[in-house]
Amino acid sequence: MSVPSLQRLSITKECATYGSDEPRLEISTPCLKYLKIFECRGYYNFLEDMPKLVEADVSVDMSKNEKLLRVLSSVEHLVICLYPSIVLDLTDSLIFNRLLHLELNTYPEYTEDQLYCLGSEPSSVPKCLSFHLESIQWRGYAGTLDEREAAAYILKNAHRLKTSTIRLHRxxxxxxxxxxxDLTSMSKASASCQLVIV
Structure with a gap:
């Protein structure tokens, strides 16, 4: 798919319609501003960066779409589904210079190959976390070791954080x-951060 002038792209596939197919799509949309992908089985290859991207809502299998994070690096508002262990990689391996709002939806049900702990904190704190991030929403927090370490890291290093909403997993x-x-006892870099746990 090559549409150089496209500004909004939404790809959605409901679970009930899944067959054995795994969609593969090459995308060239350099002017894209808004991206939504809700399709957990497909492969998406973005052929070029999208420097104008402002908002992204992404629910995909990240093991199949590792390069997707690179094209999200210019966003201000990011909603993403991840395993908790990837949260630190999200902030350490990429530069999110404009990120203001981050919403994490985590997967607490693990298979054995996904049960790995965070090795160590990133060697340096990304600027997007220290100086830009103003709000975070975390859905599906279950208090696992990986989730706890990721939450502690974010709260300890997000100096501009104003609101942090954590929704517990059922x-x-x-x-x-x-x-x-446990969450309220974690140290916070931002004295004005309002922590809401529901």
Whole structure:
């Protein structure tokens, strides 16, 4: 698909319509400003950067679409589904100079090959996290070790953070009070950050 003037792109496929097909799409849209992909089985190859991209809402299999993160680096508003262990890679391996709002939807149900812990924090704190990020929403937080380390890292280093909303995963409601206490005890770089846990 090559549409040089395209500014909005939405790719959606409902789970109920899945067959055995895995869509493969090469995309060339250098003027794109808004991107939404809700399609967990496809492969998407973006042939060039999208420096005008402002907002992205992405729910894909990141193991098949590793290069997708590169084209998201100019966004101001990012909604993305990730395994918690990838959260630090998201901020360390890429430069998100304009990122103001980050919404994470995490997958708490792991298979054995996805159960790996964060090795260490990134060697340096990305500027987007230290000086730009103003709000974060985290959906599906279950209090796993990976999630806890990622949350602690973000709160400890986000100096401009104004709001941090963490929505607990439905499976951890029995331990909700313990998880809430743990989150509220984490040190925060921003004294004005309002932490909301629901």
């Amino acid at each position: 499976t951890c409601m029995d331990n909700g009070q313990i998880i809430m206490k």
